[in-house]
Amino acid sequence: MPDSSTVVRQIRFHITRYNPELDRVPYVKTYAIPVREGMTVLEGLHYIKDNMDSSLAWRYSCRMGVCGSCGMLLNGHPTLACNTQILHIADRELTVGPLPNFNIIRDLVPDLTPMFDKHRSVKPFVIRADETEVNEPAGEFYQSPEELEAYLQFTYCIKCGCCMAACPTLATDVRYLGPMPLAAAQRYNVDSRDDGRRARNQVTGAAQGAFRCHYAGECSRACPKGVDPAKAIQHLKRRLVLDYLRLARRKKPCQKLHGPGEGKPLPNIPAAPGKTVPGDSFPNLPERSP
Ligand code: SF4
Ligand code: SF4
Ligand code: FES
Structure with missing residues (x-):
């Protein structure tokens, strides 16, 4: 008390x-x-x-x-x-x-079960094409600070569901994947170690995927962790179109290190990039009385 x-x-x-x-x-x-x-x-x-x-x-x-x-x-x-x-x-x-x-x-x-089911459907993990390395790992994959920055902010997601609750599209169509799972798909798609984008495209590019998003940005405004799912979804859409038109550039293969000290020492990890949708969670609060 x-x-x-x-x-x-x-x-x-x-x-x-x-x-x-x-x-x-x-x-x-x-x-x-x-x-x-x-x-x-x-x-x-x-x-x-x-x-x-x-x-x-x-x-x-x-x-x-x-x-x-x-x-x-x-x-x-x-x-x-x-x-x-x-x-x-x-x-x-x-x-x-x-x-x-x-x-x-x-x-x-x-009941957050539908959100976690949708999250699972986008394969939220690193997928490697080289099965030998998956089954018998012989080294570690080097990532530059720039490569890390491409997905870092999306790793801050704590799966709280606030963005899903704020999304007007989800409010009218429960089948829409929603901001959290789509941001998770983008997080792995742009990870330099990942080869799973085309597998995820089957889900994120389907009828209830990224193109249902109207880019209202409510998801990013609601996120208490500063993640910007709206931005992730717009990048997803762009990449889906490029993949569909076969115009996407091939990803540079990730450098593999076979022992400690083989890579360059990493400088400080950069801060997460800023939001594309500005604003805080409670923009229109009345003034507090003294
Ligand atoms: S509101 Fe932010 S932290 Fe919560 S699920 Fe959505 S993206 Fe993740
Ligand atoms: S930007 Fe897209 S995912 Fe985010 S709230 Fe708007 S419609 Fe939903
Ligand atoms: S109790 Fe864990 S995020 Fe609030």
């Missing part, structure tokens, strides 16, 4: 509740809780569960924006509950709901 001397104000949490065994449709229940400076939405939910309503259900694990479990809809924006301070987004009222575009398992717990 927050120390009463540090409590800044009471905030009313309007939380979507739904137990499929008891409720015909989801409904909203309100809890007023004491909030102190720095308290996260995740801590607010814990306060409610510990002191007011032990039946409230949500998913979380790491509490530090790493595991991707606690994605939910806060004041209409999909984001991480553990990474969001209550007083940064709420003055007196805060709405908390499950991520849209997913079925609800219970309360704030979305």
Whole structure:
């Protein structure tokens, strides 16, 4: 329980509740809780569960924006509950709901199974053509900092589903692959060690693949990790067209090293490139009253 001397104000949490065994449709229940400076939405939910309503259900694990479990809809924006301070987004009222575009398992717990099925369908791993090397590895593959930078930002994805919840195309067509799986496909397609792009094209270039994206950019705005799935999808589209027209340049084979010290020493790994879609997760918040 927050120390009463540090409590800044009471905030009313309007939380979507739904137990499929008891409720015909989801409904909203309100809890007023004491909030102190720095308290996260995740801590607010814990306060409610510990002191007011032990039946409230949500998913979380790491509490530090790493595991991707606690994605939910806060004041209409999909984001991480553990990474969001209550007083940064709420003055007196805060709405908390499950991520849209997913079925609800219970309360704030979305069923992410379709997202993970789609993710698996794009073969999110390095595929090598040289099977001998796969079965009997004889060296390591050298990557230059530039080659690393081509896919680095997409590796920051924690599979939280916030981009999928923000996507208007997915809202109207559940079969659309969606931003997370498509960004994962791009991550491996541009990896200099990978030979699997044409296999992935079968999925990413299909009717429910990259060309369903309207480039609204909501996915990139929603991403709490600074990944830019919208950019990944536009690059995917370009490459799909070039592959279809047989105009794509052949990838330079990755240099293989056979022992330590054979490659050039690597300078510092570069920072992830900036987003193509600017903006933060909560662009239109009202001013907080003093
Ligand atoms: S791209 Fe961002 S929003 Fe989408 S699943 Fe990955 S981390 Fe979450
Ligand atoms: S850019 Fe594409 S994937 Fe991202 S939200 Fe818009 S339609 Fe969805
Ligand atoms: S609890 Fe792990 S990302 Fe929020």
